[in-house]
Amino acid sequence: MKFTHKENVILTEVCRRLNVFKKGNLHEPLVITAFPYEVKKLVSIGILTPDSTLAPRIRTWYKLGHAGKELFKNYIFEISDKESLSFFTGKNCIDFNERK
Numbered sequence: 093m094k095f096t097h098k099e100n101v102i103l104t105e106v107c108r109r110l111n112v113f114k115k116g117n118l119h120e121p122l123v124i125t126a127f128p129y130e131v132k133k134l135v136s137i138g139i140l141t142p143d144s145t146l147a148p149r150i151r152t153w154y155k156l157g158h159a160g161k162e163l164f165k166n167y168i169f170e171i172s173d174k175e176s177l178s179f180f181t182g183k184n185c186i187d188f189n190e191r192k
Contacts, residue, residue, distance in 0.1 A: 093137060095188050102131060103139075104186045106160075107167045108179040116168040118161045122153045139163060163188070 095103065106124050114120040122143055124131075131154060134140045138159035142152050156164065167186070171179070178184040 097185070098130070099134060100185050100188055101182060102126065102134065103163075103188045104179050104184070106140075106156075107164065107186060108171060108176055110164060110167075111169060111171045112176050118156055118164055118168075121155045123155055125151045125153050127151055134160075 102124065109123050110116060110118070110120075114123065124140070127150070128135075128142075128146050128148065131140050135142065135154070135157075138157040140154040140160055141157040143155050144152060146152055175184070179186075
């Protein structure tokens with residue numbers, strides 16, 4: 093599966109939130125909030141699953157699906173505040189096409 097740059101940005105934010113706020117726990121709910129059109133492909137391949145009913149043009153919370161847990165088990169690491177800010181502002185982005 094090849095991810096676009098926009099999908100890599102979303103996956104990088106999921107990775108940042110998992111490592112900074114969820115302490116690497118892959119089973120934590122509510123890992124990212126996004127519009128349905130932003131994560132449509134990621135939902136269709138099972139990386140993310142909506143936590144509630146989807147409504148068009150309304151941000152929804154998403155949690156990791158089975159494929160997402162498999163993907164992110166290799167991306168649990170300690171992130172410094174500087175790295176977190178760099179990911180958050182979009183200056184750095186992890187390329188998930190180069191799997192660990």
